[in-house]
Amino acid sequence: MIPKTIIIITGPTAVGKTSLAIDLARQYNTSIISADSRQCFQELNIGVAKPPRVHLEEIPHFFINSHVITQEVHAGTFEGYAMDAVSRIFSERDIAIMAGGTGLYIRAFCEGLDSIPQIPAGVRQQIVAQYAQSGMEWLHQEVEKKDPLFFAEGEIRNPQRLMRALEVMIYTGKSIREFQQQKKITRNFSMLKIGLELDSDLLKRNIQHRVDEMIEKGLAGEVRQLITYRGLNALRTVGYTELFEHFDGKISLNEAIEKIKANTRAYAKRQMTWFKKDKEITWFDARNVDDVKKWVELKLKIKN
RNA sequence: GGUGCGGUAGCUCAGUUGGUAGAGCAAAGGACUGAAAAUCCUUGUGUCGGCGGUUCGAUCCCGCCCCACACCA
Numbered sequence: 483m484i485p486k487t488i489i490i491i492t493g494p495t496a497v498g499k500t501s502l503a504i505d506l507a508r509q510y511n512t513s514i515i516s517a518d519s520r521q522c523f524q525e526l527n528i529g530v531a532k533p534p535r536v537h538l539e540e541i542p543h544f545f546i547n548s549h550v551i552t553q554e555v556h557a558g559t560f561e562g563y564a565m566d567a568v569s570r571i572f573s574e575r576d577i578a579i580m581a582g583g584t585g586l587y588i589r590a591f592c593e594g595l596d597s598i599p600q601i602p603a604g605v606r607q608q609i610v611a612q613y614a615q616s617g618m619e620w621l622h623q624e625v626e627k628k629d630p631l632f633f634a635e636g637e638i639r640n641p642q643r644l645m646r647a648l649e650v651m652i653y654t655g656k657s658i659r660e661f662q663q664q665k666k667i668t669r670n671f672s673m674l675k676i677g678l679e680l681d682s683d684l685l686k687r688n689i690q691h692r693v694d695e696m697i698e699k700g701l702a703g704e705v706r707q708l709i710t711y712r713g714l715n716a717l718r719t720v721g722y723t724e725l726f727e728h729f730d731g732k733i734s735l736n737e738a739i740e741k742i743k744a745n746t747r748a749y750a751k752r753q754m755t756w757f758k759k760d761k762e763i764t765w766f767d768a769r770n771v772d773d774v775k776k777w778v779e780l781k782l783k784i785k786n
Numbered sequence: 787g788g789u790g791c792g793g794u795a796g797c798u799c800a801g802u803u804g805g806u807a808g809a810g811c812a813a814a815g816g817a818c819u820g821a822a823a824a825u826c827c828u829u830g831u832g833u834c835g836g837c838g839g840u841u842c843g844a845u846c847c848c849g850c851c852c853c854a855c856a857c858c859a
Contacts (some may be wrong), residue, residue, distance in 0.1 A: 558820040642822090
């Protein structure tokens, strides 16, 4: 019996993950699970570089257009969703494909997250509101008092982490540190992790082209329609925040475009910083996707 | 041609009552287990427009020149 295998394609934004995934999905006659924290939202289209509609119709995709922006989606949501999706794919196929650039989501899928109770939304809302009002000093004091364990070793200058620690403490009465065992779960299928990379000048050029293309396709119009939802997490996204600023009259359209390009570059850099640490990834030059295909074929043969 | 305001880090600018200079953004590196396209940390030598003068010492004061902008002719 052939072992079930998922081919995971990752790398920075605008290297060409999507088109490689589609090629492989065709070749192995299977489906794709997107590992992208923004493409899952129906309302976000031009700005998040979804696969073209024809391809979405040709090949089944999971976690694309699967949610609406008012839903809360996070790494835990993805883990559950993606585990369900692979098992459905594996019930009919031996190979599945995952493609995306959200490192935390991919890790959640591959290794699992430590189980922490679901915190009711209201708990966080209160903390966020209090933080907005009273600021960092208050947050520090709260966490130092309520969760000294986290305060001693956590990222105490990062408000998001502090607020997360606080909500877990308030709701469960235990430090988030006690939950975070960093235990890797072993999945009952095998994985081939592929990284696509590109010389930084070339990647910059790709980003530039892609952003210009998004503008031509009408990104500004898409963003304008979503302006009333700007407070939602789904819209704290490169391409959207900069255009909101433009519609506020703070910056010109050209400035917004330049900012989108710069922020996309910074995002790509953060992605590389994350992925470089994953020693299971085999890297390929994005210009030689045929090498990837050959390598995948070889690996799958060995497995048989 | 005259007057005014400027010329400081890749960009936008702050500053030094004369002791060779600093923020934001960019850039580079890094962290990150339920906000992750998010969030956070680290890294700043640049003929302070050019040439001369005053001074122990000038980017800062003075003179001339060049460049940009505005206004007046």
